[in-house]
Amino acid sequence: MASKGLLELLTGPAATNAAGLLGSAAVVFGVQQLVPSFDPSWYKSLKKPSWTPPNYVFPMVWIPLKIMQSVALWLVCTKAPTAGALAMPLATFGAHMFLGNWWNVVFFGRRQLKGSLPWMYTFWASIAATSAAFHPVSHAAAYLMLPTQVWVTIAAKLNYDFVKLNT
Template identity: 35%
Template sequence: MGKIITLSTIWKLIISVLICQLVGIVSGLLSVTQNNIWYESIAKPSWNPPGYIFGPVWTVLYLLMGISLWIIWKSNVYEPMKYEALLFFGSQLFLNFLWTILFFRFHSLSIAFIDIVLMFVLIFLTIFRFVEISKTAAWLLVPYISWVCFAAILNYNLWKLNN
C-alpha cells in the first residue's frame, strides 16, 4: 500500500508565506522596479509616497497574505468551500503579480489600472469567502485591500497625469 503524504501545519505555513513573498520577488525581478528610470521620470501627485516605502509595505502585506492563506489551507472545512476560497485567493494573487509587470515593465498605466480594479474586486470576494471559514484570515487581508485601494487611486492619478 502507498503512503499518503500530508504536510504538517508548519510546512503549510512556510509554503503559504513563500508563495506570497515569491509573487512579489518574481514580479519585481521581471519588472526591474529598482532604480526604474521611467517611473522616476513620470509626473506624480504631491502625495505620492517615496519609493523606499513600497518594499517594506509589500513585504509585510505578503506576510499577512501568506498567514491568511495558511489559516484557510489548514482549516477543516467542507473541501469545496475551501477550494472556492483558495481559487479566489489565487486569482487575486495572479492579478497582483500581473500588475507590477503591466505597470513597471510595459508602462501601461491604463491596463494596470484595469488590472488593479479587478484585483480589488477579487480581494473583496476573497475576504468574503475567507470570513465564512475564518474571521482571522479575512481580517488579515484588510491591510492588503486598503493598500490596494490606495494603489488604485495612485495608479489612476498617474495615468491621468501622464496621459
C-alpha cells in the same frame, strides 16, 4: 524522555503547522518572483502626485501585507472542514495573486498607465472576493486580507493620479 519531547516537537502538530505556514509564505512570496524586474528609470521619469510615497515605503508596506496574506492562506488551509471547502477560497486567492502581479507587468513592464487601471480595479475586487471567500472558513483569515484592501485602495488612487498626470 528528553529526546522523545524533541522528536514530538520536530514531527508533531507544531512542526506541521510551522511547515504549513512556511509553505504558505513560499507561495505568497514566491509567486511575486515570477514577475520580471523592470527598469526603474521609467518610473522615476513619471510626473507624480504630490502625495506619492517615497520608494522605500513600498517594500515597508508590502512585506508585512504579504506576511499577513501568508498567515491568512495558512489559516484557511488548516481550518477548512473539507477539501471542497477550499475550492472558492483558493480560486479567489489565486486570482488575487495573479492580478496583482499582472498589474505590475502592465504598469511597469508594458508602461501602459491607462491600460493598467482596469487591472488595478480588478485586483482590488479580487482582494474583496478573497476576503469574502475566506470568511466562512476563518474570520481571522478574512480580516488579515483587509489591510491589503486598504493599501490597494490607496494604490488604485495613486494609479489613477499617475494616469491623469502622464497621459
